[in-house]
Amino acid sequence: QSALTQPASVSGSPGQSITISCTGTSSDVGSYNLVSWYQQHPGKAPKLMIYEVSKRPSGVSNRFSGSKSGNTASLTISGLQAEDEADYYCCSYAGSSPWVFGGGTKLTVL
Amino acid sequence: EVQLVESGGGLVQPGGSLRLSCAASGFTFSSYEMNWVRQAPGKGLEWVSYISSSGSTIYYADSVKGRFTISRDNAKNSLYLQMNSLRAEDTAVYYCARGVRYLDYWGQGTLVTVSS
Numbered sequence: 001q002s003a004l005t006q007p008a009s010v011s012g013s014p015g016q017s018i019t020i021s022c023t024g025t026s027s028d029v030g031s032y033n034l035v036s037w038y039q040q041h042p043g044k045a046p047k048l049m050i051y052e053v054s055k056r057p058s059g060v061s062n063r064f065s066g067s068k069s070g071n072t073a074s075l076t077i078s079g080l081q082a083e084d085e086a087d088y089y090c091c092s093y094a095g096s097s098p099w100v101f102g103g104g105t106k107l108t109v110l
Numbered sequence: 111e112v113q114l115v116e117s118g119g120g121l122v123q124p125g126g127s128l129r130l131s132c133a134a135s136g137f138t139f140s141s142y143e144m145n146w147v148r149q150a151p152g153k154g155l156e157w158v159s160y161i162s163s164s165g166s167t168i169y170y171a172d173s174v175k176g177r178f179t180i181s182r183d184n185a186k187n188s189l190y191l192q193m194n195s196l197r198a199e200d201t202a203v204y205y206c207a208r209g210v211r212y213l214d215y216w217g218q219g220t221l222v223t224v225s226s
Contacts, residue, residue: 045216045217046216091157098169101147104155
């Protein structure tokens with residue numbers, strides 16, 4: 001199973017919105033509404049930010065939203081804040097080898 | 111409060127073995143599927159293995175199949191990963207993570223270094 005494709009880096013200024021894409025195939029992202037997104041600060045464990053494409057866990061800011069179209073999922077962060085600077089990973093259910101992650105995107109808040 | 115605490119990492123020579131443990135608390139461990147996910151230094155996340163709540167269903171990534179064995183002891187609220195025939199490319203922080211449709215809780219990880 002190949003990794004999902006994410007941009008290596010994105011950046012934005014405080015208050016702006018950014019979108020991170022996550023491209024898979026018809027065997028993973030395109031087949032299941034089981035895309036999740038994780039935020040990871042340096043030296044810390046990943047934290048679930050979005051699950052099942054667009055749902056937010058309790059406690060996650062509504063500035064974070066998710067969507068999917070075909071084989072591509074997206075994470076949008078609106079009203080960027082300094083603490084949003086982190087690495088972001090998408091993940092999709094992929095059948096018999098259940099989970100496949102994206103390569104990760106480094107978000108820089110300018 | 112849900113807590114997952116990994117242990118057992120360390121330095122091991124190529125070809126060696128190591129057993130990782132993950133102690134769970136704050137939830138009914140026997141009701142949840144569990145996973146191991148690893149992250150090589152400076153690299154992204156890689157799913158390693160999954161085990162169902164009863165232990166009856168198990169999956170492995172191709173990169174570890176035949177070398178790693180996942181198991182759990184629901185009476186001890188513990189998850190394990192037996193790693194044999196270790197290679198340099200297995201060097202990573204290993205996380206245990208809860209869930210099947212998504213991974214909602216993660217431990218802090220334990221570092222495994224495979225080097226001579």
